[in-house]
Amino acid sequence: MSFKVTVKPSGHEFVVNEGETILEAALRESVMLPYGCRNGACGACKGRVLDGRVSHTSYAESSLTAAELASGISLLCSARPETDVVIESKEIGAIKDIQVKNLPCRVEKIEKVSHNVAVLYLKLPVNERLQFLAGQYIDIVMKDGKRRSFSLANAPHDDGFLQLHIRHVAGGTFSEHVFHTMKPKEILRFQGPLGSFFLREESAKPVVFVASGTGFAPVKGIVEHMIRHDIKRPTTIYWGAYNLSDIYMHELPQQWAKDHPHIRYVPVLSDPLPADNWAGRTGFVHVAVAEDIADFGNYQVYACGAPVMVEAAHKAFTAQGLDEGEFFSDAFFLSKDLKPAGQ
Template structure:
């Protein structure tokens, strides 16, 4: 017997089959709820169960703490209802209009960007075109059925191969293959587009773009989309890494800063050494935002990268620097390691 789920803010309802996760049921029926990893690691799909009960599957403690559970919160990607539910969570407009597909693709190009990042370009079949929102991601479907998620760095209007930025995770099944045996013309299979991290164009607020490492990939797509659409909102990119080599496309960001009106770029290194010859900003990248903009009440923030950076930024910006909670949009780059010790 299916259960009814009501979204408190809009009153919309949908049905969830037995043992089906609330998020997956919503997406299946074209209802846009926020999500990222879909496996209990990132926390993007966190909502409050106003009435009813759910079974919460194993998940990362950083995505949902015990304190949050006691306050009635749940991760909807791995929560199955025990009965009818009323859930309080922000809906996402626009995502349900984009068709999710499973497609084959061919490796068009592999180009090293620094020591541990590859720019991977994928060619779709001649009769296929992938419609997506700037900032979304795709999931590679591996031969054993496992999946690996990567954000698209090329904007939706781009004619040509889809661009991804892949960092080598030594010991990782997929990235070891990318950096070892993958070659041009190899065939891969993926599903997409996925995710609710994308530019909200219905606002005129100035934008803070916050990236760490390859979190730059979807941010790049958002910036290039905004330039293409002639959006005049001020944009500031804060891009952080440990070493200078982690800012693997810094020249591109510097070009934007010179050529794009109302665009600024602030690179930040947390652990530069003498060979970097670094004279720029140092420390945690989200702290650089706070140093420059202690009052974020009039801004929109898009953050992407390591989970610890995303979580720190969301906590500090909203709790201490007046950023409205519903103006923080994030994509936390989780890996299999982030679920190594689920609770």
């Protein structure tokens, strides 16, 4: 059975077919609601149900609390209407004309940049080009149909290769393949671009990037886009990791800060090794940010990486004056973190 969804304040309407989520139907009808992971993990697609009833498929419990659920907040990527519904959600104009494609690509190069991170360079067919916004991601579709999501680390102007930063996860099907058996010229298939983690260029507010681990990948793409297009909003990049070897492209943001006076780079290590001879910031990266900025009222924050970091950053920064609508995130979840429907 199908149901009608009305989006406030835009007034856009679309029909959700049986088996679809609200987000799936919205994207099918080119109604561009904000989203990230599309599997109930990151919380980027939260909206409020103003009228009607929905049920949820699996989702990460941390992305939708019981209190939020009781107040009418819903994860639109896992919400299925049980009646006609009216929802409240922002819409995003910047991605409405970008086509999501299913494409093959060839592995051009695999570069091991640290003990647990590899940079994958993917080449598209000669007659194809992927239009995307810096910071978006793609889904690698494996032979068994399972998907693995990875942020694009290159900016759109530098699209000779699509660049992915792959962290080695013990037992992880795709990352084990990348680190141990993948060879150049291998053919992969992917869907993309996806997600709404990209720079809101209409704003003039100072930008704070908060990355942990390979959450640096989309930050890299966005900063390179900003440099290319001479976007000189005051920009601070915080990159958190365990030790210095985990800051796998340390020299790159250092060079950005050296070449561009409006860019500041702050690496933060939570567990530096004696061999690191580390004299920089230590502790949790979100704490370092909160120590440096007493009032977030005039900032935009883009946070990407481990979900515990993204959640802690959101809580801390909004408590210090950050507007909820100025926090943009992309949290890296594993499927084990999802809560089955009805639990």
